Amino acid sequence: xxxxxxxxxxxxxxxxxxxxxxxxxxxxxxxxxxxxxxxxxxxxxxxxxxxxxxxxxxxxxxxxxxxxxxxxxxxxxxxxxxxxxxxxxxxxxxxxxxxxxxxxxxxxxxxxxxxxxxxxxxxxxxxxxxxxxxxxxxxxxxxxxxxxxxxxxxxxxxxxxxxxxxxxxxxxxxxxxxxxxxxxxxxxxxxxxxxxxxxxxxxxxxxxxxxxxxxxxxxxxxxxxxxxxxxxxxxxxxxxxxxxxxxxxxxxxxxxxxxxxxxxxxxxxxxxxxxxxxxxxxxxx
Amino acid sequence: xxxxxxxxxxxxxxxxxxxxxxxxxxxxxxxxxxxxxxxxxxxxxxxxxxxxxxxxxxxxxxxxxxxxxxxxxxxxxxxxxxxxxxxxxxxxxxxxxxxxxxxxxxxxxxxxxxxxxxxxxxxxxxxxxxxxxxxxxxxxxxxxxxxxxxxxxxxxxxxxxxxxxxxxxxxxxxxxxxxxxxxxxxxxxxxxxxxxxxxxxxxxxxxxxxxxxxxxxxxxxxxxxxxxxxxxxxxxxxxxxxxxxxxxxxxxxxxxxxxxxxxxxxxxxxxxxxxxxxxxxxxxxxxxxxxxxxxxxxxxxxxxxxxxxxxxxxxxxxxxxxxxxxxxxxxxxxxxxxxxxxxxxxxxxxxxxxxxxxxxxxxxxxxxxxxxxxxxxxxxxxxxxxxxxxxxxxxxxxxxxxxxxxxxxxxxxxxxxxxxxxxxxxxxxxxxxxxxxxxxxxxxxxxxxxxxxxxxxxxxxxxxxxxxxxxxxxxxxxxxxxxxxxxxxxxxxxxxxxxxxxxxxxxxxxxxxxxxxxxxxxxxxxxxxxxxxxxxxxxxxxxxxxxxxxxxxxxxxxxxxxxxxxxxxxxxxxxxxxxxxxxxx
Numbered sequence: 001x002x003x004x005x006x007x008x009x010x011x012x013x014x015x016x017x018x019x020x021x022x023x024x025x026x027x028x029x030x031x032x033x034x035x036x037x038x039x040x041x042x043x044x045x046x047x048x049x050x051x052x053x054x055x056x057x058x059x060x061x062x063x064x065x066x067x068x069x070x071x072x073x074x075x076x077x078x079x080x081x082x083x084x085x086x087x088x089x090x091x092x093x094x095x096x097x098x099x100x101x102x103x104x105x106x107x108x109x110x111x112x113x114x115x116x117x118x119x120x121x122x123x124x125x126x127x128x129x130x131x132x133x134x135x136x137x138x139x140x141x142x143x144x145x146x147x148x149x150x151x152x153x154x155x156x157x158x159x160x161x162x163x164x165x166x167x168x169x170x171x172x173x174x175x176x177x178x179x180x181x182x183x184x185x186x187x188x189x190x191x192x193x194x195x196x197x198x199x200x201x202x203x204x205x206x207x208x209x210x211x212x213x214x215x216x217x218x219x220x221x222x223x224x225x226x227x228x229x230x231x232x233x234x235x236x237x238x239x240x241x242x243x244x245x246x247x248x249x250x251x252x253x254x255x256x257x258x259x260x261x262x263x264x265x266x267x268x269x270x271x272x273x274x275x276x277x278x279x280x281x282x283x284x285x
Numbered sequence: 286x287x288x289x290x291x292x293x294x295x296x297x298x299x300x301x302x303x304x305x306x307x308x309x310x311x312x313x314x315x316x317x318x319x320x321x322x323x324x325x326x327x328x329x330x331x332x333x334x335x336x337x338x339x340x341x342x343x344x345x346x347x348x349x350x351x352x353x354x355x356x357x358x359x360x361x362x363x364x365x366x367x368x369x370x371x372x373x374x375x376x377x378x379x380x381x382x383x384x385x386x387x388x389x390x391x392x393x394x395x396x397x398x399x400x401x402x403x404x405x406x407x408x409x410x411x412x413x414x415x416x417x418x419x420x421x422x423x424x425x426x427x428x429x430x431x432x433x434x435x436x437x438x439x440x441x442x443x444x445x446x447x448x449x450x451x452x453x454x455x456x457x458x459x460x461x462x463x464x465x466x467x468x469x470x471x472x473x474x475x476x477x478x479x480x481x482x483x484x485x486x487x488x489x490x491x492x493x494x495x496x497x498x499x500x501x502x503x504x505x506x507x508x509x510x511x512x513x514x515x516x517x518x519x520x521x522x523x524x525x526x527x528x529x530x531x532x533x534x535x536x537x538x539x540x541x542x543x544x545x546x547x548x549x550x551x552x553x554x555x556x557x558x559x560x561x562x563x564x565x566x567x568x569x570x571x572x573x574x575x576x577x578x579x580x581x582x583x584x585x586x587x588x589x590x591x592x593x594x595x596x597x598x599x600x601x602x603x604x605x606x607x608x609x610x611x612x613x614x615x616x617x618x619x620x621x622x623x624x625x626x627x628x629x630x631x632x633x634x635x636x637x638x639x640x641x642x643x644x645x646x647x648x649x650x651x652x653x654x655x656x657x658x659x660x661x662x663x664x665x666x667x668x669x670x671x672x673x674x675x676x677x678x679x680x681x682x683x684x685x686x687x688x689x690x691x692x693x694x695x696x697x698x699x700x701x702x703x704x705x706x707x708x709x710x711x712x713x714x715x716x717x718x719x720x721x722x723x724x725x726x727x728x729x730x731x732x733x734x735x736x737x738x739x740x741x742x743x744x745x746x747x748x749x750x751x752x753x754x755x756x757x758x759x760x761x762x763x764x765x766x767x768x769x770x771x772x773x774x775x776x777x778x779x780x781x782x783x784x785x786x787x788x789x790x791x792x793x794x795x796x797x798x799x800x801x802x803x804x805x806x807x808x809x810x811x812x813x814x815x816x817x818x819x820x821x822x823x824x825x826x827x828x829x830x831x832x833x834x835x836x837x838x839x840x841x842x843x844x845x846x847x848x849x850x851x852x853x854x855x856x857x858x859x860x861x862x863x864x865x866x867x868x869x870x
Contacts, residue, residue: 091581096340099400100535101580103528107573115566222524226408229401264422268412271405278402279391 004259011138012255018141020251021148024244025209026224027231028154029202035238036175037192037199038095039088042225043102044203046109047077049221051207053117056124056216066126066212073204081200082193089192106221113218122216143212150209151244154202159240171195175238227267230274249273290459298452305441314444316557318512321447322505323553325454326526327533327545329501332458333494334531335539336467338474343384343403345526346410347499350377351506353414356425356516367433370507377503378496380410385495389488404527411522424517432511446508454501455546461497462542465733465741470494471540472730475719482679484705484734484784532572536579538586540721547587596723596762628657632819633678633788638687638697640673640843647673649843650687655788660810660820662834662851664827666863670843671823672714675790678821679711680704691788705735710786714793716773718765724776725761728752728783735784748783755779755809771802775809782813789813790821795829807832827855839863 004012030044055069064072084105088098132141162168173181174188182188210216231250235242250273254266305314330344354373358364364372388402414420435445461467469490472480481487510516529552530545537548552572559568583590633655640648648670655661663671676682678689680701689697691707710731718727728751732744739747752761755775765773774794781789791810795803807829814820824830830837830851837854839847841863847854854860 087581093580094584096400097580097584100531101577104573104576104580107576108570111566111570111573114569225524226404230405233401262416264416265412267408271409271412274405275402275409278398278405279387 007137009256009259012259013252014138014140015144016252016255017248018144018148018251019255020248021144021151021244022206022209022213023228023231023247023251024155024235025147025151025206025247026203026228027235027243027247028151028158028240029199029206030228031232031235031237031239031243032158032202033196033199034232035236036171036195037085039085039093039098039102039196040095041084041102041199042099043084043105043109044199045221045224045228046106047080047200047203048207048210048224049113049216049218050109051077051204052124052211052216053113053122053207055208055211056122057117059124059126059211066124066208070205070208073208074201077204078197078201081197081203084200085193085196089189110218110221117216117218119218124211124216126212141213143209147209147213150205151247154205155241155244162240167191167194227270230270233274234277287463291456294452294455294459298448301448302445305436305438305444311438311440314438314440315512318440318444318447319557320550320553321444321451322509322512323529323533323549324451324546325447325501325505327530327537327549328454328458328542329498329505330530331498331534331539331542331545332461332501333491333498335534335541335545336461336470336474337491337494339491340400340531341403341498342400342527342531343406344498344502344530345522345524346403346407347377347381347502348506348509348526349407349410349414349521350380350499351503352510352516352521353419353425353506354503355507355510356427357419359430359510360425360427360516366430366511370504373503373507373510374500375503377506378500381495381499382492385492389491407522407527411518414522415518420516420518424515427511427514427516430511430514443508443512447512450501450504450508455543457497457501458542461494463741465738465744466490466493468726468730468733468741471722472719472734474540475721476717478681479713479717479719480734481701482681482705482711483731483780484702484736484738486700486702488700532576535584535586536575538588538590538592540585541588541592544586544588596764628659630657631655632657632692634688634690635678636688636690638674638677638689639685640670640677640682641685646843648677648684648840651840651843651845653838653845653848655819655821657819658814658817659835660814660822660833662830662837663821663823663840664825664830664837665840668842669840669863671840672792673843674840675711675792675821675823678704678788679709679790702734705784706738708736708785708787709790710735710781710784710788711790712774712777712781712792712794714796716765716770716777718773718776718780720765723762723764724752724757724768724779725749727765727776728779731780732783732785736786744783748779751779751783754782770797771799774798774806778806778809778813782818786818788819788821790823792823793825795824795826803829 026044026048030041033039033041033044051073054073055066058064058069058072059066084102088101093101132139134140162172170181170186171191173184174186174191178188227250231243231247234250235244235246250270253269253273257269258266301317304317326344326348330341334340351373354376355366355369358369358372359366384403384406388399415422432439432442435442461470469480469485469487472483472485473487473490477487533548533552534545535548536551537546538544555572555575556568559565559571579586585593631654635654636652638648638651639646651674663674665671673682677684680696680699680703684697687697688695691704691709694707696704696707719730722730725745725748729741729744729748732739732747732751733741749758749761752758755778757772757775757779760768760772765776768776774797778791778794781791794810795806798806803826810820810822810833822830822834834851836849837851838845839854839860846859846863847857
C-alpha cells in the first residue's frame with residue numbers, strides 16, 4: 001500500500017463524488033419504483049443504456065446537441081414507462097416476478113442494442129464532452145459535473161414534490177397501503193402509471209448523462225446492476241435524497257479503495273457495505 | 286417415497302451411459318454434457334430456492350467456488366482431478382453454510398433481501414478471487430490436467446461425469462421432495478413462522494438445504510472447469526448462471542422436483558440452436574421474450590400448470606359428493622378416551638413471564654399454572670396481552686424475562702420448534718394454513734413435525750383420522766384457499782390436534798362463526814378435552830367461556846388481574862372495571 005499524494009487523493013475523492021452522482025441518478029428512478037410501486041425494475045438499466053445509445057445516435061448521425069436529446073428522450077421514455085406499468089399491473093405481477101419479467105425486457109433491450117449498434121464500443125463525441133476546467137489543482141470534467149448537478153436537481157425536485165404537492169402525498173399514501181389509499185379516493189391506477197413513467201424518464205436522463213461520460217457497450221448493462229442495487233438499498237427504498245447520498249458515499253469509498261489498494265478491489269467496497277447493512281439494519285429495505 | 290421413480294431415474298441414466306460406446310459424434314457428447322450441466326445447476330438451485338422460497342441469486346458464487354476450487358487444485362497445485370471434485374463440493378457447501386449461518390440468523394432477511402444479499406456475495410467472491418493468488422488476473426489453464434478415463438475418449442469422459450452428476454442431483458432432488466425433510470422445506474416456503482411453531486427446525490433445515498444446493502453447484506463447477514479448460518473470473522461469475530437457473534426453474538415449475546430439469550432442457554436447446562450461427566442476437570431476445578411470457582401467463586411453470594389442472598379435475602369430482610353426515614359431531618371419533626378426573630398435577634407453570642416491545646410491556650410479570658386435563662380460559666379486553674401470551678408459550682416470541690416450565694422443563698429462550706416437539710400446539714385466530722398444501726398435507730405436515738414426530742406414511746394415515754374428526758374428509762384434497770372460514774377454522778383445529786399435543790392453545794377459534802357453528806365448535810372442544818388434552822382457551826364469546834372452562838385468568842394491560850372460577854372472577858370489581866371502565870362519579 002503506497003500512500004498517494006494529497007493532490008491525487010483529492011482528485012480521486014472528487015471523481016468518486018462524480019461517479020456517486022451517476023449512481024444516484026440511476027438509483028433514483030429504480031429506488032422510487034421499488035419503494036413506491038413494489039417493483040424491482042431491472043429493465044431500468046436497459047432503459048438507461050437504450051437512452052444513452054439513442055442520444056449517441058441523435059448526436060453523431062443527426063447532429064443534435066446532446067442536451068437537446070433530453071427533451072426528446074424524456075417524454076418518449078415516460079411513455080415507455082407508462083406502457084410497462086400498464087402491462088405489469090394488468091397481470092398483477094408480484095415484486096419478485098417483476099424482477100424476472102423486467103429481466104426479460106432487459107435481455108430484449110440488450111439484443112436490440114446489439115443488433116442496431118453492434119457490440120463495438122461507442123463514444124459520444126460532443127463539443128463539451130471533453131471539456132474540463134481546473135480549480136486549485138483539481139480537474140473538473142464538465143459532463144461529470146453536469147451529471148452531478150442533474151442528480152442533485154432531480155433528487156431535490158422529487159423530494160419537494162413528495163413532501164409538498166398533493167400528488168406526492170397521494171403517492172406516499174399509496175405506497176403505505178394501496179387498498180386503503182384507494183378507498184379514500186386516490187386513483188391508484190393513474191398514479192402508478194404516472195410514477196412508472198417518471199421513473200423511466202429519469203432512466204432516460206441518466207442515460208444521456210451516461211453517454212456523455214462513458215463509453216457505451218451493450219454487455220456493460222449488467223455490470224452496473226450490482227453497485228446501483230447497493231446504492232438504492234443503502235439509500236432507502238422510495239427515498240428521493242437517499243440514493244444520491246448513498247451513491248456519493250459508495251463512489252468516494254470506491255475511489256479511495258482504488259488509490260490505496262488497486263482499482264480491481266473497488267467492487268468489494270460497495271458490496272461489503274451492502275452486506276453489512278442488510279445484516280445489521282435489514283429494516284431499512 | 287416411490288421406488289419406481291427412483292429406479293426410473295437410474296434406468297434413464299444407464300441408458301445415456303451407453304451412448305459414448307455407440308460411436309456418437311463428439312458434438313452430441315458435448316451438447317448433452319451442457320444439458321446435464323444445466324440440469325445439475327437448475328435442480329440444485331431449486332432444492333434451496335424452489336422448495337423453501339428463498340430465492341438465491343448467488344448460485345453463480347457457489348458454482349464459481351466449485352470451478353475455482355477444482356481449477357486451483359488441479360491446474361495450479363497439480364492435484365489429481367478426481368480428488369478435486371470432493372474438494373469443490375466441500376468448498377462450495379462450506380461457503381453456503383457459512384453464509385447461511387449468518388444470514389438466516391437475521392429473521393428479516395427474506396425474499397428480495399436474501400436474493401440481493403446472495404447477488405452481492407457473488408461480486409465479493411469474484412473480487413477476492415481476482416485479486417488473490419487463486420487467480421490473480423490471467424485466469425487458470427487446465428489443458429494439462431489428466432481427466433480420469435470414464436469413456437472411450439476425453440469428451441466421453443467429461444460426458445460421463447456430467448451424466449453421473451445429473452443422475453445424482455435428480456435422485457437427491459426427488460428423495461428430498463418425497464421426504465419429511467422436503468415437507469418441512471415446503472412448509473417454510475408457505476409460512477416460515479407457522480412452520481417453526483408447528484415443529485419444523487427451520488434454521489437447521491434451511492442450512493441443510495443450502496449445503497446440498499451449494500455442494501451440487503460446486504460439483505457442477507468442478508466438472509465444468511475441465512470442460513472449458515480455461516477459467517476466468519469474468520466468465521465464471523457473470524450474471525448468466527444465476528439468471529439462467531432462475532429462468533429454467535420458474536419455466537419448468539419450481540415446486541416440483543423435476544420442474545427445473547424440464548426448464549433446463551428447454552432453455553439449453555433453445556439457446557444452443559438459436560444462438561449458434563447468424564441469429565445469436567435473436568436467440569437471446571427470444572429467451573427474454575419467453576421469460577416475460579412465462580411469468581405473465583403461467584407463473585407456476587409448466588409442471589405447476591399440469592399439477593393445477595390435475596387437481597382441478599380431482600376436486601371437481603370429489604366436491605360434488607359431500608358426505609351425508611357432514612357435521613363434525615357425527616364424524617368418526619378417534620381414540621376417544623374417558624373424561625379425565627380433575628387433576629391437581631401441574632402441566633405448565635409460567636413464572637414472572639414478561640415481554641417488552643421497545644418499552645411497551647405487552648405481557649408483564651405473569652405467573653400462573655395450568656393443571657393437567659383442565660380448560661383454562663384466558664380472557665381480557667383487546668390489547669391486554671392474550672395473543673402475546675400465546676406467542677410466548679408457543680415459543681414464537683422469546684420472553685424478555687421469566688420462565689416457561691412445561692412438564693418440569695424450562696423452555697423459555699428455546700426455538701419455537703422445541704416447544705412443538707415438547708408437546709405444545711396452537712391455533713391461529715386468523716387461520717394460517719400452508720397455502721400451497723392440500724388440507725391433508727397441511728395436517729400430515731404437523732403430524733410429522735409436532736410432538737415426537739412421525740414418519741411421512743404414518744403421518745398421512747393419522748392426518749386422515751384427524752380430518753375426519755374435524756369433519757373435513759370430503760375436502761381433504763382441496764387447497765386452503767378453496768375453503769370457507771368455518772372450514773378453515775376447523776382445519777386449524779385438525780392441524781393443532783395432529784401434533785398430538787398435551788397442551789393445546791386455542792386463539793379465538795370461535796370468532797367469525799355463526800351461532801350454530803359455535804355450538805358445533807364447543808362440542809368439539811369438549812371432545813378434545815375428553816381425550817386428555819389440556820387446553821388454554823382464549824375467547825371473547827363469554828357464553829363459550831362459561832360453558833367450557835374450569836378456571837379463568839384475566840389479563841389487563843399485560844398483567845394478570847384475577848384468576849379462579851369463572852362466575853366468581855367475572856364478578857370481581859377489577860375485572861368489571863377492565864371491561865366496562867371505572868365510574869368516576
